[in-house]
Amino acid sequence: MMALRRAALLGLTLLAGSLPAIAADDPPVSALPSQPAMPDPLVARDGHTVKTAEEWNTSRREELKALFTHYMYGKAPEPHQVVFSVERVDRQALGGKATIKEMVLAMGLQQAVKIHVLLAIPNKRVGAVPVFVGPNFYGNHAALKDPAIRLSTAWMPDRAPGVKNNRATDESRGTQEATWAIEDSIDRGYAVATFYCGDVAPDHPGLNDGVFTAYPKPDKNGWGAVRAWAWGVSRVVDYLLTEPDLDKSKIAVVGHSRLGKAAIVAGAFDERIALVIPLQAGCGGTAPSRGKIGESVQQINDRFPHWFCDEFKTFNTQTDRLPFDQNGLMALIAPRPILLSNAVDDQWANPSGQFEALKAAEGVYRLLGTDGLKADKMPEVGVLVDSTQGYFIRPGKHSMGREDWQAFWKFADKHFGRNGAK
């Protein structure tokens, strides 16, 4: 009898333990209030306004992270041990200007997931150098034209230059060189670390390879590709922190478009990242979900069902019920510098809505003692707003290139205290 009762109790405990994060805590969309304007991140779930930095840091920040996890990006697993190994070192790369390291980061069950990292460090340096880290769209071999760089063997979309039958060929080498401008970063005294996003999560709806083989998508609140790419950035940061030539307090994350969404998520969830640059990230990243310009939540979920957790789809036609907006994601980065970078012809990414969201995060930036966003309206085209909350918009279309990097370097020089650096 006793044994039976114990078994029944145990059964109940197990059942309770396996329930998804209590319904009362995270109500379904129908039970959430309509909030037509972007919610103020300083207003906590119970309705009171956070008034001190301490309360923000010790409680509201975590509450907001949990909300973004549950309703939008999904849960990321704790990493199993990450094993780093050196694949190749070239101390005379870029005509002797840089040291290139190709690393393999292995993790997950049976270390099945392998992230290949390309790290370029300037040879001309005094002490440890700051580093930009970011995922790339088409493989490390595309980011720099150097025949010695390992050609990715991972699945790749056929739209990528030089890719045939979803595999990279030699023709894809160096095709993203202008996008990454690595040599210029080296000349400016920055290291650059990049990895192919598809090593972590191939960009297609299956979600059945890459990191998902070793850490499956657990349930409807499981992670989507954006969270997985951001998690990949954090695994690369794990490695960068072990590199003696890099300044551990000066790690900047950068990403373009869908990978810009990953960059801001990485910055929001990983406080080891000191500076965050999402470029033209738009809907699901830096543009308000409630925005009326450019891509809508419904459109992004329909076209890219694998980017967010399934719960996010329930907001498709009722974004006013989201208990946060992307200003909240920016607030999670405070007090660290963030630069939203845009292009005039890229209205799909809603540059003006991004500016409004940035402004609507300022309360948190001010509470944490920074100068916030020193602009009341969008700056002139080509003019960098370089306050802790930075903003930049250039002429032209949706792309990443040297003109964007000019703003990144300037912004990072200022906030990393490198003004005057060459």
Ligand code: GCU
């Ligand atoms: C599409 C998508 C955007 C995304 C972009 C990209 O345009 O709608 O959300 O940012 O692709 O990643 O280039």
